[in-house]
């Protein structure tokens with residue numbers, strides 16, 4: 001019945017040539033995709049792929065910015081840099097992972113409510129999810145400084161509720177300070193990447209037919225089992241996309257650790273940018289950058305394999 | 314989007330096993346509304362910083378730090394360009410944002426059509442090339458661009474910022490537009506051709522209008538990404554090319570002027586009204602169409 | 605040879621008429637997708653102004669044929685002619701042919717008026733409004749001219765699709781299962797409307813459908829397609845009363861096919877031996893005139909024989925009798941083991957119970973003879989008009 005849908009259109013902007021005669025009939029067709037791809041492709045190659053090669057090469061060079069660098073295949077830089085900054089690297093991954101999990105826990109009910117419970121408020125709520133994030137990232141992160149300031153209302157309220165003591169007890173903060181603690185950094189990271197989690201989740205939840213819940217209920221599942229057996233599996237593509245979109249930028253981020261953290265919460269991004277822009281130790285910085293990229297790629301590959309959603313890529 | 318039938322009644326625990334007697338009282342209410350309550354809390358979390366930004370734009374801080382509430386004042390609103398360099402940086406960000414948006418949208422849209430519509434050799438390579446920038450942390454992209462520019466002795470400045478912004482926007486444009494093109498029913502174009510539209514007319518009268526919302530969304534996304542980027546920009550900028558995020562960052566350590574909150578508030582209101590108007594228009598259209 | 609089944613069948617097919625300006629002709633058209641032949645050396649003439657139905661099991665190449673007429677697909681071989689003009693190789697927009705797509709393919713970004721006006725505007729017509737209004741009135745949708753198609757009901761969308769095509773006054777209008785998505789009631793209603801519009805505007809309609817009843821009630825000419833070829837073509841009565849292949853006999857309605865042998869002739873009749881019993885069949889009602897053949901009789905043409913009924917007779921045992929009010933369906937086992945289906949009108953005689961002997965009779969003019977080398981079950985799987993035929997039916 002849908003046979004029409006699979007027939008490509010003969011025409012310049014349209015479907016791929018279906019067989020050889022058709023391609024021959026319109027001679028310029030074969031080169032069309034390449035012409036269309038050329039500008040963007042060249043741009044991405046020159047300003048994304050080639051720089052990565054330069055980065056790799058830079059990491060294996062020795063010298064200094066003033067005397068100039070020479071490629072000496074100095075692979076020793078990698079173990080050195082990793083040994084020196086393993087703490088920051090691991091911290092970055094741990095913070096990013098915590099922020100990702102927290103964001104998932106916060107975003108899921110949010111996306112679920114918008115998708116299934118919001119009724120005619122759905123669009124308004126979507127606006128409220130998107131709009132705040134069109135305001136400058138930095139300004140909003142600075143606002144967290146206000147919120148978490150030692151004599152601010154949040155700190156006061158948490159203290160009054162005894163949460164501060166609890167947090168100190170489990171070692172997330174020290175003293176009465178919230179700002180400058182790992183907790184503040186993770187809070188900021190979670191907050192900043194929340195829409196990247198919410199929107200893919202919403203997109204995948206919205207596609208689920210609400211009657212499936214009813215069907216599950218009809219087949220004797222409790223709401224919780226129904227959720228576990230029907231909704232959650234169907235929303236997995238959204239979960240995977242959301243966690244990737246949160247974890248990757250969070251692992252490389254240094255704005256939150258810089259503005260909300262302290263020297264003891266330094267993340268790898270801070271080290272890389274510091275080495276590049278202040279210390280001017282290009283090889284170490286480049287090596288760390290390469291290590292960060294490879295670590296993330298490896299983690300993402302494993303994660304995507306494990307979750308069985310390769311087609312997302 | 315039109316399916317706005319309230320579904321509040323579909324999920325509750327009405328079908329809880331009969332063995333367990335339904336609990337009454339506040340606890341039960343809480344249990345049934347756990348998810349919306351969690352969502353409400355999440356909204357508070359998401360909106361809190363914006364409230365703070367708006368609130369503190371009316372503050373009159375005593376020291377250099379706009380951290381604690383002192384007293385209500387309109388000073389900053391009356392003189393938004395007061396702090397040296399603020400409006401220059403805003404101007405640069407706007408210019409870079411607009412140009413980067415236009416170019417990235419144009420290049421990305423062309424590529425998206427190729428990827429969604431054509432079979433060609435090297436498809437998987439292009440897919441990887443498009444996907445990787447989105448899976449690469451910004452520090453890595455920024456630092457690699459810096460190595461490129463330093464090694465090739467390209468002077469840093471507005472141009473290098475623009476180059477970088479176009480680069481990281483392209484992938485997002487391609488993904489957004491590609492989804493829209495791929496979702497297009499090929500029969501619509503066939504129908505157009507059947508109705509005497511030649512290839513060009515089919516493209517301008519049917520394909521383009523149907524893909525346009527995707528292109529617009531991609532452009533808005535590009536602008537937002539470009540306008541807001543700090544990390545990559547910081548690697549590719551010079552001391553004389555300060556974008557707005559760089560300006561904010563610079564002031565963060567020595568005390569942010571209240572005017573920054575004014576800018577943040579205006580951005581928030583603009584974003585809110587832009588998205589809100591969009592919603593209203595589409596709702597109005599729908600209503601008029603149903604009459 | 606797509607038309608081989610027609611050879612020796614002295615019936616007026618559309619090929620015999622002289623071609624006029626607007627006839628649609630497909631000459632030796634073949635379409636291959638890779639190694640798969642979807643349409644196989646097909647010849648077809650659709651006279652101007654006729655309502656032509658293409659009927660056939662799923663995957664037999666109906667859509668592909670239409671798409672080649674519309675120009676959305678290029679034939680691998682053969683020609684498409686509109687009158688004397690060879691349009692093979694021209695673009696869809698260069699052909700005076702319009703299509704009503706199965707799922708309508710209405711432009712979601714344009715309102716109903718603009719959807720209908722689309723073709724006129726592309727052809728730079730000056731006075732669009734009058735034409736569009738007139739055609740909207742014809743399909744009774746004037747009041748929805750400003751709505752977007754997404755909000756219309758299935759039937760309304762279908763009428764917009766129809767209006768959008770006929771407003772262009774194409775030489776040929778192609779309809780690819782335009783009613784497939786509608787429920788039965790709306791479908792019947794739309795069938796009447798389609799037929800009315802066709803007679804009113806006098807265009808050539810080529811209508812693809814799965815629904816035999818639809819094809820029979822609406823079409824002047826029906827072509828039964830199978831495996832990329834046309835099995836048989838003719839008016840609904842010709843096709844039903846005188847099928848030329850076992851596929852056509854089984855696909856359109858139901859047939860009893862009995863193995864038989866021609867033993868001689870008597871005047872214009874063939875003398876036929878059916879497992880030892882003698883029956884006759886007019887010579888021009890058979891595609892074979894000697895040797896073995898399939899003798900076909902429609903179930904409703906078989907009657908329970910009275911004592912003094914003339915005509916062909918065969919006797920068997922009732923194995924099943926289902927009384928459905930208006931008629932009784934019998935299964936009658938013949939001495940050679942075959943079960944014949946008999947539909948006996950309810951004329952007041954009580955149904956015979958199973959086990960009783962029953963003699964069936966039919967007029968020689970109601971039988972038909974088919975080539976014995978054909979599969980007696982061809983097309984039988986697709987007997988239910990409303991059930992989509994399985995792809996395997998097109999053996």
Ligand SMILES: Nc1ncnc2c1ncn2[C@@H]1O[C@H](COP(=O)(O)OP(=O)(O)OP(=O)(O)O)[C@@H](O)[C@H]1O
Pocket residue numbers: 001002003004006007008018637640641642660661662663664665666667668669
């Ligand atoms: N673009 C294509 N590439 C490969 N095979 C195709 C293509 N289009 C059609 N076919 C094949 O050609 C055959 C005929 O297809 P067609 O769509 O014409 O069937 P149909 O008679 O319209 O069937 P239905 O009644 O199910 O719509 C089918 O087997 C189909 O799989």
Ligand SMILES: [Mg+2]
Pocket residue numbers: 001003666667668780
């Ligand atoms: Mg078809």
